[in-house]
Each structure stands twice: as structure tokens, then as C-alpha cells.
Amino acid sequence: MPLPDNLYLGTVSWSKQDWVGSFYPANLKPSEFLQTYSRAFRTVEIDSTFYRIPTSSMVAGWRNRSPAGFVFAAKIPRVITHQKLLKDSEAELLRFLRVMEPLGDKLGPLLFQFPYFNKNIFASREQFDKVLRPFLASLPKGFRFAIEIRNKNWISWDFLELLREQSVGFALLAQAWMPGIDTLAKALDLVTGDFCYVRFMGDRKDLEGKTQKFDKIIEDKANEMTIWANEIKKIVSNGTRSYVFFSNYYAGHGPGSAKLFEDLWEKC
Secondary structure, rough: OOOOOOOEEEEEOOOHHHEEEOOOOOOHHHHHHHHOOOOOOOOEOHHHHHHHOOOHHHHHHHHHOOOOOOOEEEEEEEEHHHHHOOOOOOOHHHHHHHHHHHHHHHHEEEEEOOOOOOOOOOOOOOHHHOOOHHHHHHOOOOOEEEEOOOHHOOOOHHHHHHHHHOOOOEEEOOOOOOOOOHHHHHHHHHHOOEEEEEOOOOOHHHOOOOOOOOOOOOOOOOOHHHHHHHHHHHHHHHHOOEEEEEEEEHHHHHHHHHEEEEEEEEOO
């Protein structure tokens, strides 16, 4: 049984050399990675945009090498989220959006991935809100945005309402120190925009301590994935377009985890 049309499943990045021989055919050229990837998945989260704004020619290449209906989600550059902490970052954001906009109907959600904030940066979530609220209100129209926070105690009804006011998605994060989707779903309405955004990220430090080659699954996360799949299925069944991405650091192999999720989806 195929996945529902409104469920977009993929990985974080498509350019991992470790996938050659496991997910990609042996000797496949990097220039052919995206075309091959897009035959297996309908979406991808671009990780490289976190580190730098891409060139227009790069974006054109992504569009030209992907099929109709393929969707690129992307991280907002870290200069905005980590360095400037949203302040005086309008120029960088507009430059990024102008470069990404030519993706057209292939452009999906754009993710503001924030780090864990200690009290030296924001003493409380209320202080963060004072910066975030006017920033969200000023976001350009015509784009889908999502926000990921890593301070688990900041996740609350009023924070999600702040996102909902501007139709900004709340990114759900499967990570060792964050609450599970089942715990959150019991207390909160997790859909704050016209889409749902889910990231299976795992514990990078732990995985890197176990392997240096990310070509196969090395951790059994099937039980956890089943719990998440059940909750995501409820959201998808309501007609909400949902994006689900797997990192290598979740269980050792992003494509393998995504394919396992697809198998579990059919069973739950």
C-alpha cells in the first residue's frame, strides 16, 4: 500500500557519500545522487542551507534534476537563528528567500532550527517570545515556515498559539532529550500551520561514538517509530500535509530508517 498523497517522507540531505553501495548504486557520481534519490522519496530536507545561502545556479540545478511533484524543505541559515538570534536579520532572510523562490512549486517548508538556549542567551521563554513574536509577524507571505526549539520546557499551549497566530508550523523532534509525540499529543494540538513537520534526529554524539560510517541501521528504533507513526497517522488522516525526515544520526542510516518507517506505517 503506497503512502498517502499528503505524507511526504524523506531524509535530511541526499549527498551522503556513505550511502553509495547501500542506498545508491556503487560508483554513482555525486552529480547523479539527487536524481536517484528522487526515485525513492518525494521530499528532502536540505541541510547545506544552514551553513550558507546557496547560489542561484545551485537552486536551478536542484529544480532541474528533480521530477515534478518533488518537494525541497530547507533549513534557514544559521546566521539568522544562531548568530543574530533573529535580530537585525531581515536582509539575510530576504536574500535567502529570493534565492530559494525559483524552486516554485517544489519549495516546501523552511525550517528555523534553534539551538538549546541557556539562560545567558534567553533567561526565559518569555524573553525569547519578545524577540520571536515581532519577527514572525514580519515574515514575508507566500512561504511556509516551521520552528524547532530544543528547550523542552518551553513547549506549551501559549507557545504553540504564538506560532498558530502566524500559521507557522511547530517542528516535532524525535531526539533523546525531547518529549515524545505521544506525550505532547495528549496535552497539545500540535498542528499550528497548514502542514505538519517531523524530524527524526536521534543523538548525534551517541551515534558517532558507535560508528563512523553511516551505511546501515545500527540501532533498533522500531518501537519508538511505531509510536510516532501512529500519532502522525492521526494528523495525516485529517488531511494535513505532513513532512517526515530522517537523519543518519537517528539510527545510523537515514534512507534505511525512512524505508522502515514506511513499512511500519502500513502495519500500524
